[in-house]
Amino acid sequence: MKPVVIAGAGMIAFERRDDDSLVDMLAMASLRAMDDAGLGDHPVDAVIVGNMASGLFNHQVSVASALVDKLSLYPAAAERIENGPASGGSAIKHGYQAIASGMADVVLVAGGEKMREVIGPRATDVVAYMAQPEAEYVYGVSLPAMAGMFARLYMKKYGVTAKHLAQVAIKNQANGLLNPYAHIHMKITMEGILTHPDSVVSNPIVADPLRLYDCCPVSDGAAAVVMTTPEIAKTLSSKPPIEVAGIGQATDTHALHEREDPTDLKAVRIAAEKAFAMARCAPQDVHVAELHDAFTILEIAESEHVGFFEKGEGAKALANGVTSLDGHLPINPSGGLKARGHPVGATGVAQAVELVWQLRGEAGERQVRDAVNAFMVNFGGFGNNVVATVLRRES
Amino acid sequence: MITAYKCKACGQMMYPYHYRCIKCGAREFDKVAPSDSAKLLTYTIIEQLPWGFDERGRVLGVIEFTNKVRAMALIDVDADRDEVKLGMKLSVHWEPVRDDYGEKVYGIVCRPA
Numbered sequence: 001m002k003p004v005v006i007a008g009a010g011m012i013a014f015e016r017r018d019d020d021s022l023v024d025m026l027a028m029a030s031l032r033a034m035d036d037a038g039l040g041d042h043p044v045d046a047v048i049v050g051n052m053a054s055g056l057f058n059h060q061v062s063v064a065s066a067l068v069d070k071l072s073l074y075p076a077a078a079e080r081i082e083n084g085p086a087s088g089g090s091a092i093k094h095g096y097q098a099i100a101s102g103m104a105d106v107v108l109v110a111g112g113e114k115m116r117e118v119i120g121p122r123a124t125d126v127v128a129y130m131a132q133p134e135a136e137y138v139y140g141v142s143l144p145a146m147a148g149m150f151a152r153l154y155m156k157k158y159g160v161t162a163k164h165l166a167q168v169a170i171k172n173q174a175n176g177l178l179n180p181y182a183h184i185h186m187k188i189t190m191e192g193i194l195t196h197p198d199s200v201v202s203n204p205i206v207a208d209p210l211r212l213y214d215c216c217p218v219s220d221g222a223a224a225v226v227m228t229t230p231e232i233a234k235t236l237s238s239k240p241p242i243e244v245a246g247i248g249q250a251t252d253t254h255a256l257h258e259r260e261d262p263t264d265l266k267a268v269r270i271a272a273e274k275a276f277a278m279a280r281c282a283p284q285d286v287h288v289a290e291l292h293d294a295f296t297i298l299e300i301a302e303s304e305h306v307g308f309f310e311k312g313e314g315a316k317a318l319a320n321g322v323t324s325l326d327g328h329l330p331i332n333p334s335g336g337l338k339a340r341g342h343p344v345g346a347t348g349v350a351q352a353v354e355l356v357w358q359l360r361g362e363a364g365e366r367q368v369r370d371a372v373n374a375f376m377v378n379f380g381g382f383g384n385n386v387v388a389t390v391l392r393r394e395s
Numbered sequence: 396m397i398t399a400y401k402c403k404a405c406g407q408m409m410y411p412y413h414y415r416c417i418k419c420g421a422r423e424f425d426k427v428a429p430s431d432s433a434k435l436l437t438y439t440i441i442e443q444l445p446w447g448f449d450e451r452g453r454v455l456g457v458i459e460f461t462n463k464v465r466a467m468a469l470i471d472v473d474a475d476r477d478e479v480k481l482g483m484k485l486s487v488h489w490e491p492v493r494d495d496y497g498e499k500v501y502g503i504v505c506r507p508a
Contacts, residue, residue, distance in 0.1 A: 120443075121443075121446040122446045124443065124444075124445040124446065125445035125447060132411065134411055135397075135411045135466060135467060136467050138492055138500050139467055139468070139469050139493070140444050140445060140447070140448050140469075140493060141441075141455055142444065144441070145441045148440075149439045149455070149456070150437075152439065152481070153436075153437045156481070204442065206441075206442055206443050207439045207441045207442070207443070208439050208440040208441075209439075210439075253417060255410075255411065256457060256467070257410075257436075257457045257458075262457065
């Protein structure tokens, strides 16, 4: 396989974007990535769009073809990749495969979702379509509900407390304050969301034991990267190309109840192992990570399953500041899904965009120092289809 | 009531149906009726329900029947949610769990035994 790099990265701010269509958002993010790569008039061989549910949210399908049209990139090949909340990570994987196989020289990968076109309960319902239809969906299960059932067991087994969960939210929203692209720009405190009696009003239960501030917001947004070979990247721009060093993907049972140990995120564990093996490095070599904190419990659980910490040690590392922006292993410097937002299909690509900026030293006030290896987890379904990726700056 | 499936090759219990065993990949199963009692493995109380539900405080859980079949279920505890405890014994019923445009959709409903 040929080596593959990300030559350009760009995104638009995640927020409620009533005035922009999904394809407009994808186009705006794509132009930023193309300009960042110095693509100029260089042909784009393929356009891959990560998106979960444009048909349901926006009454539009074939959005990759629509994006080619908006950007006048004809006759580029175009496909939409749907892998639930891991659509973005999967789209990057498909971009990798296209370059590595030699079938394409330059691929534009864009991820996007416009969720706020529908009202909140409808968005919750559409996201719940990823649950097992007759064994889960019929009961009115939501993704927060699945996370709530998981959290109850995980907290009991590993001594994770409501305070630990709140610490994830506080850390990530503090990081989000430093990220102009983040949906949530609000400082929160332990008193405000947990210890003050009024916190039952300011931070109500969504799916017990998870509260409002344990859940990511519902957002609109898009992000994009330009993927190519190292040789072509060098002819386009003087910016350091970022190597896609490893990608791993794994699946697990659709229904939560069929997992032998429901606290074991097997697909996260296996996807991470594969990504690290391909990148020929270990969790201990990672300098900065973006983990899929759609719910605060997931940042803690994933940090253990990918091998950063032993089981039961993730919450302690968090409490000790290890995963803070100035800690030994900063997790979610962007603010994560918690603060940046989670336009479902955009998230995996936005994670990669953040890590490209971190590895190049372009992350502004939230810059992590001297990062060479970066790692991301894009978590699909409730952990039944996970993509893990290692990005690396050439040293 | 639901039908569970027991792999003829390895004995793995499954619900819902899979064309191949989740453990060994074999394709032949015995149909198994779940027992009429179960215990609660985990649960949540949903305050923000998806479209289609006009209620708050719906309790959903994962249950294990005494014959080891596992499933998601609606836990009916009326107003007394403090009653819900991990490991609690449950009676199992087959009743409407949602209303789909006027049509009742049936599912597993559990009550404290």
